[in-house]
Amino acid sequence: MSVIVQKFGGTSVANTEKIQKVAHRVAEAQARHPEGVVVVVSAMGKTTDVLVNMAKELSSRPDPREMDMLLATGEQVSISLLSMALQELGLKAVSMTGAQAGIITENLHSKAKIVHIDTDELSRFLSEGYVVVVAGFQGVTTDHQITTLGRGGSDTTAVALAGALKAPVCEIFTDVDGVYTTDPNSVAGAQKLSEISYEEMLELAQLGAQVLHPRSVECAKKYKTVIHVRSSFNLHEGTYVKAMKDLEIQRPVTGVTADCKQAKLALKDVPDRPGIAAKVFGTLAQANISVDMIIQSVQEDLSNDIAFTVHEDDLDQATEIIK
Ligand code: ADP
Ligand code: ASP
Ligand code: MG
DSSP states (O other), rough: OOEEEEEOGGGGGHHHHHHHHHHHHHHHHHHHHHTTTEEEOSSSSTTHHHHHHHHHOOSSSSOOHHHHHHHHHHHHHHHHHHHHHHHTTTOOOEEEEEETTEEESSOOOSSSOOEEOOOOHHHHHHTTTTTTEEEEOOOOOOOOOOOEEEETHHHHHHHHHHTTTTTTTEEEESSSOOOBOOOOTTTTTTBSSSEEEEEHHHHHHTTTTTTSSSHHHHHHHHHEEEEEESSSSSOOOOEEEEEEGGGGOOOOOOOOOOOOTTTEEEEEEEEETHHHHHHHHHHHHHHOOEEEEEEEEOSSSEEEEEEEEGGGHHHHHHHHHOO
C-alpha cells in the first residue's frame, strides 16, 4: 500500500458540518491506507473571494506581497478546523501551512510555481501515524516570503504532493461527480467522462474548465500520478485523469469549455515594423502575464491593429505595461 493524497475544495469545507463529513471520509481513507493520508484543503466556501473584495475596498491595486499574505489565511482556517475534527474522531492529525509542508515556490506573488517540495517533516508525521492536513494554494520562497499559486491552485498543491510522496493516486473531491463533457452547472445535458487523458484534460483546463487547475494536470503527467476527480457528497466513482494512448481514445471531441474571465486589449495604429510585436509580447511575458488569443489585422498604410486577450486579473497591469 502507499500514501494517498486527498484534496477537498471550498464547497466541501464550506461550514463546520461539512468539515465533520470530510473528517469521516478521511478517517475511512486512513483505515484503508495505513501508510498514510495527506489531506489538502482549500479555504472555506467563498472565503478567498471575500478576502479579495476586502483588499479591493482598501486599495485599487493591492500590494502583491500583502495580497498573498492575506489570501493564504483562508486555507489556514480550514486546515486547523479539519485537524480538530479529525482529532475528535480519535485520529492523530496535524495541520501544516504550505511553508511548514516544505512547499518551495519561485519568487513571484499571486501565481507562483512550485519548484521543490521538501517532504522530510511531512514524512516524519506520516511515519508517526498522523493524518497530515496541508493548506492548499500556498507556498514559500527560499527567502521566506509567502506566495500563492493562482486561483484554484489547491489542486496543484495536492497533485504536487502526491508526486513528491510517490503516491500513485490523488483524489480531488469537489462539488460535481467528475469531469463532464462541459460544465454540468451550465449545461443540463453534460455527460460524465469515466476517464480522460492528461492531454485532453490539460487542454480543457487551460481553456477554462474550472474543475482542475491546469498546473495540477501538468504535474500529474510529469509524475504519472492518476487524478481521480470525484464528488465529496457521494461515494460514486468519478473521472480518472491518466495516461492514455491515442488509440484508446475513440471520440473526435472530448469536451467543450468557455472562459468567461478573459479581457481584450486592442492597440490601434501600431507601426508595421519587425520587432514591434516582439516588444509588446516580450514585455508582457517578462511580467509573467500570459497572452492567449492574438489577432493582427493588415492595413494598407504601414500600420496595424493588434488585439489580444489576457486573464481579467492581469488587465490593469497589462494596460499599464502596454501604455
Ligand atoms: P473546488 O472548490 O472543489 O475546487 P471548483 O469550483 O474549482 O471546485 O471546480 C468545480 C466546478 O468546475 C464545478 O462546480 C463546475 O461548475 C465547474 N466545471 C467547469 N467545467 C467543468 C467540466 N467540464 N466538468 C466538471 N466541472 C466543470
Ligand atoms: N482558495 C483558493 C481559491 O479560491 C484556492 C483553491 O480553492 O484552490 O482560488
Ligand atoms: Mg477548484
